[in-house]
Amino acid sequence: MAIRLHELCGSDPARVFSPYCWRARMALLHKGLPHESLPWRFTEKAAIADAGTDKVPVLRDGARVVHDSWAILEDLEDRYPGRASLFGGEGGRALARFVAQWADMVLNPAIAALIVSDIPALLDAEDREYFVRTREARFGKPLAEVTAGREARLEGFRAALLPLRRTLSERPFLHGATPGAGDYIAFSGFQWARVVSPLPLLAPEDVLHAWRGRLLDAFGGVARAVPAADRG
Amino acid sequence: MAIRLHELCGSDPARVFSPYCWRARMALLHKGLPHESLPWRFTEKAAIADAGTDKVPVLRDGARVVHDSWAILEDLEDRYPGRASLFGGEGGRALARFVAQWADMVLNPAIAALIVSDIPALLDAEDREYFVRTREARFGKPLAEVTAGREARLEGFRAALLPLRRTLSERPFLHGATPGAGDYIAFSGFQWARVVSPLPLLAPEDVLHAWRGRLLDAFGGVARAVPAADRG
Numbered sequence: 507m508a509i510r511l512h513e514l515c516g517s518d519p520a521r522v523f524s525p526y527c528w529r530a531r532m533a534l535l536h537k538g539l540p541h542e543s544l545p546w547r548f549t550e551k552a553a554i555a556d557a558g559t560d561k562v563p564v565l566r567d568g569a570r571v572v573h574d575s576w577a578i579l580e581d582l583e584d585r586y587p588g589r590a591s592l593f594g595g596e597g598g599r600a601l602a603r604f605v606a607q608w609a610d611m612v613l614n615p616a617i618a619a620l621i622v623s624d625i626p627a628l629l630d631a632e633d634r635e636y637f638v639r640t641r642e643a644r645f646g647k648p649l650a651e652v653t654a655g656r657e658a659r660l661e662g663f664r665a666a667l668l669p670l671r672r673t674l675s676e677r678p679f680l681h682g683a684t685p686g687a688g689d690y691i692a693f694s695g696f697q698w699a700r701v702v703s704p705l706p707l708l709a710p711e712d713v714l715h716a717w718r719g720r721l722l723d724a725f726g727g728v729a730r731a732v733p734a735a736d737r738g
Numbered sequence: 739m740a741i742r743l744h745e746l747c748g749s750d751p752a753r754v755f756s757p758y759c760w761r762a763r764m765a766l767l768h769k770g771l772p773h774e775s776l777p778w779r780f781t782e783k784a785a786i787a788d789a790g791t792d793k794v795p796v797l798r799d800g801a802r803v804v805h806d807s808w809a810i811l812e813d814l815e816d817r818y819p820g821r822a823s824l825f826g827g828e829g830g831r832a833l834a835r836f837v838a839q840w841a842d843m844v845l846n847p848a849i850a851a852l853i854v855s856d857i858p859a860l861l862d863a864e865d866r867e868y869f870v871r872t873r874e875a876r877f878g879k880p881l882a883e884v885t886a887g888r889e890a891r892l893e894g895f896r897a898a899l900l901p902l903r904r905t906l907s908e909r910p911f912l913h914g915a916t917p918g919a920g921d922y923i924a925f926s927g928f929q930w931a932r933v934v935s936p937l938p939l940l941a942p943e944d945v946l947h948a949w950r951g952r953l954l955d956a957f958g959g960v961a962r963a964v965p966a967a968d969r970g
Contacts, residue, residue: 591829598829600913601920604837608901669840681832688833 509534509541512554512564516628519545521732523628523701525614526575528694528729530563533579533687535725537589548633576606579687592687605680605688608669614695616663620656621703623649624735628702656705663707667714674717685721693721697729704737741766741773744786744796748860751777753964755860755933757846758807760926760961762795765811765919767957769821780865808838811919824919837912837920840901846927848895852888853935855881856967860934888937895939899946906949917953925953929961936969 511531514524522531522543534541546553546562557564559573565581572581583592583599593599622641626634626649638649645652670692673680680688696718699707708715722730743763746756754763754775766773778785778794789796791805797813804813815824815831825831854873858866858881870881877884902924905912912920928950931939940947954962 594829594832595827597823597826597831597913597918597920598833600826600909600918601830601833601837603908604901604905604912604920605833607904608840611900611904668843669836672839672843673836676835677832680836681829686829686832688829688836 509539510544510566511541512544512546512562514562515545515547516633517630521628521701523698524562525694525698527563528697529575529690530565530578532690532694533582533592535728536592536690537582537586539582539586539589547630548636576603594681594686598686602687602691606691609691609695612666613692616666617695617699617707619652620659620663620705620707621653621699623653624703664709664712671712671714675713678720679717685724689721693718700734701732702735704735706737741771742776742798743773744776744778744794746794747777747779748865749862753860753933755930756794757926757930759795760929761807761922762797762810764922764926765814765824767960768824768922769814769818771814771818779862780868808835826913826918830918834919834923838923841923841927844898845924848898849927849931849939851884852891852895852937852939853885853931855885856935896941896944903944903946907945910952911949917956921953925950932966933964934967936967938969
């Protein structure tokens with residue numbers, strides 16, 4: 507049986523958008539492992555309850571069920587060692603965790619504060635109610651207020667990308683000539699933004715824009731095939 | 739002939755403090771390579787001119803002269819492959835560069851803004867004049883103004899360490915059970931602060947405080963043997 511991946515989407519099952527699901531999807535593609543997408547919505551907790559979590563991604567590989575994007579990356583690396591390495595050795599595995607913590611604590615929260623108000627329009631009614639209620643509780647204010655004045659905050663957001671930008675000004679991918687786990691982890695936040703929001707996070711002349719493009723084109727353009735949010 | 743390393747100090751040759759020099763020193767210790775420290779002051783440009791730079795660290799290994807801390811780490815890894823690996827493979831080497839860019843662009847500038855005014859007191863007159871003039875030009879204000887109100891800014895500084903803290907809450911070192919290049923790169927900023935400033939950058943209960951302690955104790959306590967700034 508092929509590997510199956512529960513991935514977050516809204517009304518349209520093709521518009522998978524969660525940054526954590528994209529990490530798992532890109533890792534499967536990197537490993538060249540055939541897999542099937544199981545579209546999943548925020549309120550479908552029952553479908554993944556057997557994984558011991560209420561969040562996606564959840565990966566099913568035969569009888570094995572793995573949740574949490576980092577655990578999925580490690581699991582794929584360990585169970586399929588004969589395929590292309592995600593980490594490039596133990597040092598890469600260790601430091602990819604730092605990249606993930608940077609993305610989780612710095613990059614993705616900064617992206618969320620710019621795009622979160624665009625997400626409800628992608629969701630069906632029940633999911634929309636759930637999403638708005640839980641995220642407004644998290645931010646402590648209406649989502650429209652979270653992203654208010656976001657165009658004026660773009661410059662500060664882009665400045666905070668300097669460590670990523672400097673590294674990628676020296677090479678095509680964080681991992682060097684070809685991409686690896688660190689690239690997929692960071693890229694997935696930008697793919698999330700691309701799918702849900704018309705806000706152009708990256709200036710066209712930014713080396714990060716070209717890096718994102720290389721990852722959109724990777725594996726036959728799987729990430730680019732997901733439609734971007736309407737840019738008006 | 740043993741490897742020699744030009745390292746920045748002030749009046750006291752034992753108080754080596756540059757974060758970039760500490761990266762190179764820790765890398766030499768990691769590799770177990772005997773080496774000699776050549777104390778160097780800011781205005782001794784002539785002593786390293788043959789390296790094609792006016793900044794330390796500069797490493798001399800026989801006829802070979804290497805400058806720039808990152809280049810030194812790569813050079814040691816490539817020239818001494820039979821000794822303990824600094825990077826833990828190609829993925830580790832690639833992602834250590836991201837750690838370095840994060841340290842160079844986020845961590846060390848944040849530390850500088852808290853401690854730079856403590857440095858002139860460590861320097862002899864000629865170096866002090868050079869340092870104050872060049873750093874005031876860089877910051878665009880007197881150094882006392884750069885660090886003014888620093889106690890009130892400590893909380894924000896510590897919050898910005900979250901990616902590092904989260905990673906190190908899971909393991910003893912960034913590289914896992916034992917330290918590697920990523921650890922030395924990040925640690926060196928804290929060692930710089932420890933040697934030059936009485937400001938306690940890390941709270942005693944912070945996992946980063948314990949991690950710093952493990953690196954101060956590494957290799958027989960070489961880093962801890964350098965006296966800390968007087969904490970009053």
